[in-house]
Amino acid sequence: GESVGLHLPTLSVQEGDNSIINCAYSNSASDYFIWYKQESGKGPQFIIDIRSNMDKRQGQRVTVLLNKTVKHLSLQIAATQPGDSAVYFCADLNTGFQKLVFGTGTRLLVSP
Amino acid sequence: ETGVTQSPTHLIKTRGQQVTLRCSSQSGHNTVSWYQQALGQGPQFIFQYYREEENGRGNFPPRFSGLQFPNYSSELNVNALELDDSALYLCASSLELGGYTFGSGTRLTVV
Numbered sequence: 001g002e003s004v005g006l007h008l009p010t011l012s013v014q015e016g017d018n019s020i021i022n023c024a025y026s027n028s029a030s031d032y033f034i035w036y037k038q039e040s041g042k043g044p045q046f047i048i049d050i051r052s053n054m055d056k057r058q059g060q061r062v063t064v065l066l067n068k069t070v071k072h073l074s075l076q077i078a079a080t081q082p083g084d085s086a087v088y089f090c091a092d093l094n095t096g097f098q099k100l101v102f103g104t105g106t107r108l109l110v111s112p
Numbered sequence: 113e114t115g116v117t118q119s120p121t122h123l124i125k126t127r128g129q130q131v132t133l134r135c136s137s138q139s140g141h142n143t144v145s146w147y148q149q150a151l152g153q154g155p156q157f158i159f160q161y162y163r164e165e166e167n168g169r170g171n172f173p174p175r176f177s178g179l180q181f182p183n184y185s186s187e188l189n190v191n192a193l194e195l196d197d198s199a200l201y202l203c204a205s206s207l208e209l210g211g212y213t214f215g216s217g218t219r220l221t222v223v
Contacts, residue, residue, distance in 0.1 A: 034212075043116075043202050043214030044155065089154050098143070099168055100204075100212065102154030 012109045019080045021106045023073040023090035032093040034100070035064060035075045039086045044102075047075070047088075077108075085110045115139060116205050116215035124221045125193050133188040133218045135203030141213070144186040146178060147202040149217070155202055161186060190220075198222045 013019050025033070031052040036044035048059045050066050050073075057064050063076040073090050087105040094101065115138030125131050137144050143162045147155035157170035161180035175191040184205070190197055200217040 041216065043204075043216045045214070046212070091154075098145070098160055098206075099157045099170065100145070100147070100155070101157070102147075104152070104154050 009104070010107045010109065012111065013080050015080060015082060015110055015112050017080050019075075019077040019084070019108060019110075021075045021077075021088050021090075021108065023075075023103055025071050025073065025090075025092055027092060027101075028071065030071075030092045030094075033064070033066065033073050034091045034093060035062075035073075036089045036091060036102075037084075037086045038089065038105070044089060080108075080110050082110045082112055084108060115141075116203055116213050118201075118203050118215035118218050120218060121216070122219045122221075124223060127193055127195060127222055129193050130189065130191045131193060131220060133190075133201050133203075133220070135186045135188070135205075135215060137184045137186065137203075137205035138213045141205035141207045142184055143206045144180055144184065145204045145206070145212070146186070146188045147204065148172070149200040149202055151199070158188070193222045195222050 034049040035047040037047050038044045048062050048064050050057045050064045055066050061078045065074045087107050089102050089105045091100045091102045117136040119134045145160040146158040148158055149155040158172050159166055160168040164180045177189045179187045198221050200219050202214050202217045204212040204214045206212045
């Protein structure tokens, strides 16, 4: 069956460090991936997305890498700030069904 | 600031009762999806509506039902509430592939 999961439940970093959050997926037919940030008491907030015909995409301070060979997705956050503290989810959008499949999330803790 | 509004923000119900949650979509969005997020878990897809018709459903029993109205607002109804239904219920609206905007959710507690 399809699943999208994360390797680490909690990641603690110092302010200014670079953070890397990883995600594995099992559905080889997945063709669209999204990273979300969820702060306490709020809904998921879109960070960045990538399609399966790409292996890297950059945004403001964030980069998503996709390795289709090993079905692995990562989110890199440069110069992590305390405001980046949140739970991060990767999600696979089933483009034939418009259904987001979320992983369980990684909590990022940024210390000043 | 999100364009999706959900109400109420918090709700406590008794096991066996029925509940209706509401969602106002972002302006112009014709697709709405509902997700259930248990504590410490990722959101799970319940169902999706497009132009007032259900066009996708996750692994949830029939006591979870929904409606989408001509103005694209939406309701999620849950009958015969169970303790395990306690969760954050998220609504997301979209106009095209991937452009999902989530609301802040309704925290439902079943006692």
